């Protein structure tokens with residue numbers, strides 16, 4: 001079933017999602033939802049199933065049962081439509097190293113048949129704090145943080161309302177992590193919906209409205225930020241480290 005295009009209550013939904021690859025259960029009965037303007041962090045250790053969850057939202061993995069929905073549409077029934085609404089940042093953002101930041105953005109916008117003026121492009125670079133003198137340098141000279149800023153600027157220019165981020169802060173220094181988390185919060189405040197997967201407890205607590213704890217493909221705990229408060233890092237860390245099971 002697909003909806004007619006009007007906004008669903010949740011922009012991202014996993015409903016009793018099971019994914020098996022080569023007869024191995026990767027995700028088991030996973031259910032969670034992310035509302036517009038929310039940042040949801042899926043937290044889990046290596047091999048917990050975080051990237052597999054994102055890949056299922058992108059239509060690269062097929063559910064063996066259950067489903068994933070983007071803005072009310074079942075992903076595998078409306079691939080083109082849902083991908084247009086989605087900006088995916090893989091762990092290593094795949095832009096072209098020999099093109100400048102500006103050329104990368106122009107190239108991917110032209111592929112998507114989106115036309116933007118130079119001042120709109122500069123405005124997007126400004127929003128992600130990519131410095132003026134970096135914009136016309138080749139990406140191969142960029143740090144990971146700068147490559148990610150370029151990828152986010154592109155997503156902003158594509159007007160993608162949904163961001164899927166795979167370990168966006170791994171390999172960034174603490175200042176770049178703070179800057180990135182602030183940018184994610186700013187995107188959410190202006191209406192974007194974000195699903196990020198990470199094993200960084202502190203970062204997840206800084207940025208997320210809700211955290212789901214994933215272990216062996218199962219959601220074993222959920223944490224929600226109370227109004228104007230952040231999720232308690234100690235509590236999440238303890239649950240992550242299996243010192244307790246939590247349902248908050």
Ligand SMILES: Nc1ncnc2c1ncn2[C@@H]1O[C@H](COP(=O)(O)OP(=O)(O)OP(=O)(O)O)[C@@H](O)[C@H]1O
Pocket residue numbers: 021022026044045046047048049050051052053199
């Ligand atoms: N294409 C595949 N074929 C076989 N097994 C896979 C495939 N993709 C994922 N898996 C397995 O699924 C499990 C979850 O992998 P996934 O990459 O989703 O974990 P992750 O939480 O993203 O881990 P990491 O923190 O290391 O990135 C792992 O056991 C992995 O080996």
Ligand SMILES: [Mg+2]
Pocket residue numbers: 050051052166
């Ligand atoms: Mg992964």
